[in-house]
Amino acid sequence: MSTYAGKGYFVAAMKSIHIRPVQDEGKNVTKIHSHDYYELVIVVRGEGIHWIQGKRYDLAPGQVYLLRPGDTHYYEDFQHLTLQNFMFSRGVLRTCGKLLRALSGYETFFQNDEIQPKIKINSSLIAESDVILQYIGQENQRKSYQNSLLQFSYIAMLLGKLLDEEATGVTVLFPKDNLQNAIAYMRQNYSKRICVKVLADICNMSYSSFHVKFRQEFAASPMQWLMNFRLQKAMQMLMRSEKSIAEVAYACGFVDPLYFSRQFRKNIGCSPRKYRLDGQGNIERLQGERTQKDSSYLKLHSYRDKMKSPVELIDF
Template structure:
């Protein structure tokens, strides 16, 4: 669906069930001297359900970054003559000071959560949103917890503009946006389906076993030489060294949280030789297992 010249109806606000708060200028001025707010703060926030005929154009852009998160329906966004289609469970961040235009579908109007935000951290989060420096529509599964977080911060704002309320709202908004921007990093198993990532998941499930290189390669159905090559490209390490590192990381948990002996821990992690385990631990951690336990349990 493209924008058409004969689209005459433009509704910026006024949808049944809408929520919208615009922070007044005198409130925004207080943010610059507050260490919890100066790096990231919102200026406007809202939710437009079934926003039929919703359209907005800013020929010189906005002073803030603009998040548009769609949970229903669809629409389109134009940024510097580039066209982006937004649909359920997708979002996009419009850069500040950049000409743009967006519009809800006439036949399937969108329901969007939106926010305008500024600050040095805002710029950093926007840069994390980009894909190799390019704007993209990002897709994330619907999460009721994320929606409840938005509703909560909106309720706090609706109640008060006191400084503590503004602080928690901006902290929660940053968390809300990060849950979108960093979704892949928060849920790596969902996205990492390459051979190395699948192998790492297999290692973690079999952390208590002694596994040969042949078994790791056979699990993926590829040759050993190809397996070693793709694994090292992904991790910078050989598969066996990486597997041993995972075991040592797990042993740190055992040393810290349990009273198991070093021998018991080495056996639980598939090491036949307790002394080999201790040497490997010292090499990777810089302390012997017993010294690690003594130091960190203090």
């Protein structure tokens, strides 16, 4: 992977295939390693074990993992494991962080290290990500500022698809079974009044136990988590709808528009009105480009096999 991610490239992508030798009767394992960039891993097919920061994760098709800079990981006991690997630098987040933060999956991907895999996607999204991989791989073979811009646009398109938890084909995964019901309840009822006692009851836990366990898991109290989620939804509505500021506040569970504006400024760094004015035009242009790309997907998919695939065959 370093072959593609090195040499100063801003974004890189490749497909890796891990094959277990027939004559090997022992436990096959890759080398423990880490990177100084982000790596997005999508499991295409096969099975195996993914060790990340000393924690075990059983691999299955459709899983999506995000490795942060410095995370140590390796694969073990794999059988015909095929992965899509997307690598990108910290500069990607610095450049389009504001747009990504407006998506519902931003916290899951970039602010909660405990959730792995991040999401699970269906075969249609795996095929779409493969097309994006092909294009990034092609641009990796060329060296120009134009190619770097295209690489950036492709990885932004992929992140936009994966971080949209409401998109077709995306399944949100929860870190702990006993907190799953509380998370699901807040996601589904964020526009309504929610209290911690109700969440604790849903999880069959006492108020104090639930509060402590939730904070240990998410590094935030339940109400802080709910506040962040409501603000994420508000950011989406400000960008994608024509609702007034007050209407956005009420739709996201805030009973007082003034309180909503204060919390928005405190957490996001600007007023809801300024956020809308600064970002809506960029979002509309980005969505227009995505719509154009998506509409040509079937055409791209029909001849993607004709393109040279950046595949690295790894045999252990």
